[in-house]
Amino acid sequence: MVKGYAGRYLRVDLKEGRCSDFTVSEPLLHRFIGGSALGAKLYLDGFPLNADPLAPESPLFVMTGPMVGSGFPGTSRFAVCAKSPLTGIWGESACGGTFGPELKRAGYDGIVITGRAKTPVWLSVVEGEARLLDAAGLWGKDIYEATDLLKKGDPGLKVLAIGPAGENLVLFAAIGNDKGHFIGRTGLGAVMGAKRLKAICARGSGRLEKADEGRFREIHKAAALEIKESALAGSLHAMGSDANMDIGMINGDVPVKNWSIGEDFELSAALSGPTLSESYLTRAHACTHCPVACKRVVRVPDGPFQTEEGPGPEYETCSIFGTMIMNRNLAGVIKANELCNRYGMDTISCGSAIAWAMELFEKRALTEKETDGLDLTWGNIDAVLELLPRIARREGFGALLAEGSLAAARRIGGDAVDAVVHVKGLDLPMHDPRGFHGMGLAYMMSNRGACHLQHVVLATEQGMASWPQLFPMKDDYRGTTSEEKAELVFHSENYGILGNSLSICHYLTYCLRPETIRDAFNAITGFGYGFADLMVCGARDWTFKRGINNLLGVTQRDDVLPKRIMTPLKEGAGAGSVPDMERLKREYYALRGLDERGVPREGKLKELGLDELRERLYP
Amino acid sequence: MAAYKAMTQEWLDAWKEKIAGSQEYKEIAKNWEGSVSIIVNPDPDKGIPEPMYFFTDYWHGEVRDFMICDKAKAETAKFVMSGDYARWKQVARKEVDATKALMQGKLKLKGDLTYVVRNIKTVNKVIDLLCEIETIWPDGG
Numbered sequence: 001m002v003k004g005y006a007g008r009y010l011r012v013d014l015k016e017g018r019c020s021d022f023t024v025s026e027p028l029l030h031r032f033i034g035g036s037a038l039g040a041k042l043y044l045d046g047f048p049l050n051a052d053p054l055a056p057e058s059p060l061f062v063m064t065g066p067m068v069g070s071g072f073p074g075t076s077r078f079a080v081c082a083k084s085p086l087t088g089i090w091g092e093s094a095c096g097g098t099f100g101p102e103l104k105r106a107g108y109d110g111i112v113i114t115g116r117a118k119t120p121v122w123l124s125v126v127e128g129e130a131r132l133l134d135a136a137g138l139w140g141k142d143i144y145e146a147t148d149l150l151k152k153g154d155p156g157l158k159v160l161a162i163g164p165a166g167e168n169l170v171l172f173a174a175i176g177n178d179k180g181h182f183i184g185r186t187g188l189g190a191v192m193g194a195k196r197l198k199a200i201c202a203r204g205s206g207r208l209e210k211a212d213e214g215r216f217r218e219i220h221k222a223a224a225l226e227i228k229e230s231a232l233a234g235s236l237h238a239m240g241s242d243a244n245m246d247i248g249m250i251n252g253d254v255p256v257k258n259w260s261i262g263e264d265f266e267l268s269a270a271l272s273g274p275t276l277s278e279s280y281l282t283r284a285h286a287c288t289h290c291p292v293a294c295k296r297v298v299r300v301p302d303g304p305f306q307t308e309e310g311p312g313p314e315y316e317t318c319s320i321f322g323t324m325i326m327n328r329n330l331a332g333v334i335k336a337n338e339l340c341n342r343y344g345m346d347t348i349s350c351g352s353a354i355a356w357a358m359e360l361f362e363k364r365a366l367t368e369k370e371t372d373g374l375d376l377t378w379g380n381i382d383a384v385l386e387l388l389p390r391i392a393r394r395e396g397f398g399a400l401l402a403e404g405s406l407a408a409a410r411r412i413g414g415d416a417v418d419a420v421v422h423v424k425g426l427d428l429p430m431h432d433p434r435g436f437h438g439m440g441l442a443y444m445m446s447n448r449g450a451c452h453l454q455h456v457v458l459a460t461e462q463g464m465a466s467w468p469q470l471f472p473m474k475d476d477y478r479g480t481t482s483e484e485k486a487e488l489v490f491h492s493e494n495y496g497i498l499g500n501s502l503s504i505c506h507y508l509t510y511c512l513r514p515e516t517i518r519d520a521f522n523a524i525t526g527f528g529y530g531f532a533d534l535m536v537c538g539a540r541d542w543t544f545k546r547g548i549n550n551l552l553g554v555t556q557r558d559d560v561l562p563k564r565i566m567t568p569l570k571e572g573a574g575a576g577s578v579p580d581m582e583r584l585k586r587e588y589y590a591l592r593g594l595d596e597r598g599v600p601r602e603g604k605l606k607e608l609g610l611d612e613l614r615e616r617l618y619p
Numbered sequence: 620m621a622a623y624k625a626m627t628q629e630w631l632d633a634w635k636e637k638i639a640g641s642q643e644y645k646e647i648a649k650n651w652e653g654s655v656s657i658i659v660n661p662d663p664d665k666g667i668p669e670p671m672y673f674f675t676d677y678w679h680g681e682v683r684d685f686m687i688c689d690k691a692k693a694e695t696a697k698f699v700m701s702g703d704y705a706r707w708k709q710v711a712r713k714e715v716d717a718t719k720a721l722m723q724g725k726l727k728l729k730g731d732l733t734y735v736v737r738n739i740k741t742v743n744k745v746i747d748l749l750c751e752i753e754t755i756w757p758d759g760g
Binding site: 229230231232234235238239243246247250265272273274277278462463464465466475476 | 709714715716718719720721722723724725727728732733734736737739740743
């Protein structure tokens with residue numbers, strides 16, 4: 001058995017109610033490592049790409065990587081992948097939490113699920129045994145309730161569950177792990193809902209075998225020291241990811257009023273990491289084996305937005321339910337976050353749809369007649385809190401937004417589409433490319449649509465990290481230029497996407513030296529990879545998923561930034577600046593070996609050892 | 620404009636004067652309370668044979684002590700920032716952003732990071748004003 005892996009994968013056929021094991025060959029693991037990269041490989045090899053994402057035959061993958069369960073900091077990650085019902089292209093999302101390591105301990109590296117159950121079920125994976133169980137008593141429950149019920153039966157279970165949004169096929173439905181960690185993006189909760197799979201739970205006591213336990217312990221110790229000395233880790237521990245709110249507003253990173261205003265310091269001060277910590281934080285919380293503990297646990301003790309102690313919002317959520325909708329009430333953001341968690345909805349896409357609706361409401365393209373009486377004036381967080389359950393239940397106007405902002409805008413027609421800020425159907429995360437052109441290119445080229453987590457551009461372009469030993473880069477980049485950015489994005493993608501295969505948290509990737517991550521990976525697996533090998537794995541992963549997207553219809557026409565982002569802001573650090581899309585694309589295509597159609601050239605596919613993809617793209 | 624030798628009392632005084640004369644600083648820094656010391660690690664090749672210590676003090680938009688000091692005094696500051704001479708020079712010449720240098724581990728900070736983030740505009744302004752001083756560096760430039 002290859003070290004670092006549990007050595008088997010679980011296949012679940014919901015139609016037949018059958019669970020069986022399969023293995024993945026060592027050469028395949030050497031090429032794709034794990035995580036979403038291996039999920040993509042299994043998808044292309046074994047399933048019909050043209051199937052509707054919500055059809056029974058479309059598979060859902062839950063994947064870990066070899067570092068998961070090792071105890072190395074930041075390696076509690078796992079990925080869920082499928083054809084996205086929101087975008088119609090490759091979909092994936094990853095999170096930390098507790099589920100990944102527990103699945104490994106339960107004896108599996110990953111799960112592949114197909115079919116549709118006749119009635120709602122949940123999947124139990126306990127100590128190497130998989131069973132499908134009746135979920136009638138769970139269906140209709142929100143994620144917090146379902147998680148509590150499942151843990152009541154077995155407190156040791158680590159739970160992955162959907163809420164009403166997933167059950168009702170809201171196209172940006174999320175999947176929650178133990179209430180506080182979310183597979184948010186690309187609507188994978190709806191894929192679970194379509195399969196009538198309410199939850200997946202794991203418990204196990206297995207131990208991961210490493211290639212060199214002694215060496216691993218040494219590296220682990222060095223990693224702990226690096227984290228202790230890292231200012232970024234200190235910042236994440238003290239303020240969570242929302243530390244970005246203050247700094248980002250100065251740097252032109254934070255979007256305001258559906259991407260139409262360049263800065264608002266009163267908003268950022270009201271919604272910032274320090275404000276969250278000082279006003280509502282009860283404690284920091286960590287994913288399994290993480291010393292950073294960037295997660296916020298918060299409580300709103302009284303008032304209209306009162307919440308019990310529970311998982312708090314991250315930066316993205318503070319921005320989407322704060323700056324993006326002109327709401328300066330942080331307690332209201334906490335409440336919106338709690339509702340999205342409970343119903344199981346991606347805060348970014350859900351909030352983006354609401355910000356879009358607010359803009360249309362201001363322009364009178366939507367009125368209270370269409371919104372079922374809701375006053376969607378900017379900043380009206382009360383209306384947002386009323387709207388969220390309606391989206392999750394697909395009620396009235398909520399049903400329109402449940403389709404996602406792009407589909408909703410197409411239904412309204414006219415200028416409504418111009419107010420949707422997306423790439424390939426996925427709403428932009430809360431980092432403005434007008435302040436950072438490299439991020440714009442990364443959004444254009446990310447394989448799941450606009451994404452800040454399929455690469456490490458956030459860290460490299462904004463100067464949180466500098467790794468000249470890994471690829472040519474400067475200590476300090478100017479955000480508002482497109483010069484030198486194509487190469488930066490290319491390398492930052494290869495390294496960041498690699499982190500997704502290894503299943504290591506991006507924040508830890510920022511805090512740790514690449515040598516430490518490389519050495520830990522080798523001590524666990526015995527693969528003996530150098531930087532060049534690892535970066536090739538990253539490039540292979542990117543190209544493979546691009547090829548899948550090409551087969552799903554993606555071309556160079558889809559590699560564009562939305563009209564709103566190509567409209568200069570009047571104020572802030574990004575004022576007057578927009579990414580030079582044509583230049584970025586031209587330079588990037590050359591580096592990636594994409595032809596004028598946006599398809600990987602045959603030579604590039606050969607170079608990366610992707611013959612199976614070459615045969616599909618060049619039949 | 621007069622040029623000052625870096626890391627001398629005259630240089631510190633010029634910096635202090637710049638800050639004290641900035642109306643924008645007064646407005647931004649009205650909530651800032653406390654001292655910041657700067658430690659420059661030795662680099663004999665660059666003309667810095669021993670570590671150097673500087674103490675600067677700020678209070679609600681006003682500027683108080685700006686002095687060369689010893690290690691003991693430097694360590695009494697609310698915030699202690701340390702780094703190699705080359706890094707400080709890059710920061711003072713606006714070649715590297717101080718926040719980025721901090722995140723990359725090229726500068727170290729002891730003190731309440733939350734307070735710094737809350738007041739990041741004040742920090743940036745103080746550094747911007749330092750960058751405006753014409754400086755003669757021990758190793759040239």
